[in-house]
Amino acid sequence: MSFVEVNLFGVYVAPIAVMMVAAWLILIPLRRVADHFGLLRHVWHPALFAFAVYLIALSCIVLLVAR
Template sequence: MTGDLSLFGVFVPKLLVLALASYVALVLLKRVLARLGVYRLVWHPALFDLSIFILLVAAAANAAQWYVS
C-alpha cells in the first residue's frame, strides 16, 4: 500500500488530505472556542491554534491507520 490516494487520476499524498480535513475541523473548533471565551485565557493564540492543528492531524493519522489495519 502506498502513501498516495488517486483522485481522478491525480495522486495526492494521504497526509495532505488529512491536513486539509484537520484544518476544516480547526476552523470550526476555533469558532466554538472563541464563542466560549477560551482565547482570553490563552497566552499566545497562534501557538495554541498550531498545537491544536498538530493534535488534530495526529489524531486523524492515527484513526486512518487503525481504519486501514
C-alpha cells in the same frame, strides 16, 4: 499500516495532504467555538494554541487511519 495515494482528478496526492486538509476543516469550528466562549482570551499565544490544536487533530486523524 499502508497509506495509499489519493487520485484527485488524475493527480496523485499524498495521503498526509488529505489528512492535513481534514484536520484544518476540524480546526475551523473548534476555533470558532473557542472564540465564542472566550477561551482564546485565557491563552498566552492564541496562534500557537491554534497550531497545537491543529497538530492534535492531525495526529488523531493519522492514528485513526493507521488502524
